Amino acid sequence: MLALLLVASCGLESGSAVPLRVGPGSIRPIPALDGVRITVGSKDFTEQNILGYLIEFALTAAGAEVRDLTDIVGSNSLRDAQLHGQIDIAYDYTGTGWINYLGRENPVPGSDEQFTAVRDADLTAHGMVWAAMAPMNNTYAMVANPGTAADKSITSLSDYANLVNTDPDAAATCVGTEFNVRQDGFPGMARKYDIDTGKVRKQIVQDSLVFQATADGNQCRFGSVAATDGRIPALNLKLLTDDRAFFPKYNAALVMRKSFADAHPQVIAVMEPISRLLTNESITELNRKVDIEGREPATVARTWLIDQGFVTPG
Structure with a gap:
């Protein structure tokens, strides 16, 4: 009411x-x-x-x-x-x-x-x-800093998960507040891709701040986004393939x-x-x-x- x-x-x-x-x-x-x-x-x-x-x-x-x-x-x-x-x-x-x-x-x-x-x-x-x-x-997705994606050969979420588990500092990640707690967000993604959450270098920020922070590559190298956001191509961010088909449609x-x-x-x-x-x-x-x-x-x-x-x- x-x-x-x-x-x-x-x-x-x-x-x-x-x-x-x-x-x-x-x-x-x-x-x-x-x-x-x-x-x-x-x-x-x-x-x-x-x-x-x-x-x-x-x-x-x-x-x-x-x-x-x-x-x-x-x-x-x-x-x-x-x-x-x-x-x-x-x-x-x-x-x-x-x-x-x-x-x-x-x-x-x-x-x-x-x-x-x-x-x-x-x-x-x-x-x-x-x-x-x-x-x-317009599902959830993860993007990579273009330089990091090229240097580390990251194209998929499986590649990202492997980087988190083997070189956590190189996989510093910014996530939106809601993505951080939703089961169709980071917690579920971590389970699906066997990410060791104890190794994740994660910062929780407002959704609008994820894009520029990931593009700059200082605060984070990866970020959570909505897949159809116009800031992804504008900032040359690299959309990672959901190769285990985790994110809902x-x-x-x-x-x-x-x-x-x-x-x-x-x-x-x-x-x-x-x-x-x-x-x-x-x-x-x-x-x-x-x-x-x-x-x-x-x-x-x-x-x-x-x-x-x-x-x-x-």
Whole structure:
């Protein structure tokens, strides 16, 4: 109840207008969506804001009356807002749905398998529909300082684990506070890769500080990240291969209440071609434009949709 009161107090009952204009492109006006009021939500970080705006502009071009409720603080607040009808549609992550919302401890191997599992279970348990899964997988990952990766021939997590166990000082590691304690983070990774945790030279820092600290190579040589963060290519960090397939799959997919999906099946049809183009490479580049170039998420999302021909400037 307290969470719902906080959601309501933040103005989530009505939302605001879509921030930029768009017109039809390959997405054409759909009579069944003409004037239909649809509220779009997202969480409060770069990638989620971009994904939210992609939905907003696409459905606006299709003729819906879209309201903007992006930038909600935290997964649980977004979820509560969806369950209680304040938000109609959002992109969320399959791993988050499985572990956080459904309380399952063990992720399902494989992106398609994880999507199917969360789709079926969430529909049964909460009447929530998952659809139009994208190839992008915003899972946890480890990165290496480029010089260290080259000097020590580190390309995979198995290579990293071997370095920790044989030359701990060369494997100094920065980890985010949440990654440090989550079972799908460092503790589980250490078990999976037989890392001697007693030898790890580990520093716990804010997630935002991991990137530059790893790139500098002074404080740490390795760091924990989200795999689609735009700062990885911008700082030339080397993403390590998860060669034992430890990290859960966090593919983005549309989430909505069954009543909304049944009433407006056209929404999924509009969004499916967009989801198909959301690869790790494409979303990482969009994230980079925001986090490195300082551009606004709404502008980045709109420009990409225009470049792909889905919408026009309006």
